[in-house]
Amino acid sequence: MKRIIDTDEAPAAVGAYSQATTNGDLLFTAGQIPLTPDGDLLDDEPIAVQTERALDNLVAILEEEGAAPEDVLKVTVFLDDIDDFDAMNETYADYFDDEPPARSAVEVAALPKGVGVEIEAVAALE
Helix, strand or coil: CCEEECCCCCCCCCCCCCCEEECCCEEEECCECCECCCCCECCCCCHHHHHHHHHHHHHHHHHHCCCCHHHEEEEEEEECCHHHHHHHHHHHHHHCCCCCCEEEEEECCCCHHHCCEEEEEEEECC
16 A cells, blocks of 8 residues: 655655655655755755755655665666766765665756756665
8 A cells, every 4th residue: 555755854745746655665755856855945056966965855755764775776867967977976876885776867858946966766665
């Protein structure tokens, strides 16, 4: 059965979606952008800072359900400029350094609120 995950440690959903959902075995996060839980948008910051904020949001959602970065099976990274890949990847490696999950990184035409990166994940729950 589907259950909604919600935490004040990540930005609230601003549309018809949830921060994350789970069936008890897998957790699926919504795409996380560089938006603070207080609503500050970091769209003018370098991609490394944007990536860090998006991943901090993702980790907060995982932790709400008792999961951690090491439980993540798959990550999808959306970049508005693929030339930002190296800077994103350097920051990303700080979160998933030991046994990183499978990952796709793609360039898209645009992202919500004009940000440079959006990151979503699927994690296994115990």
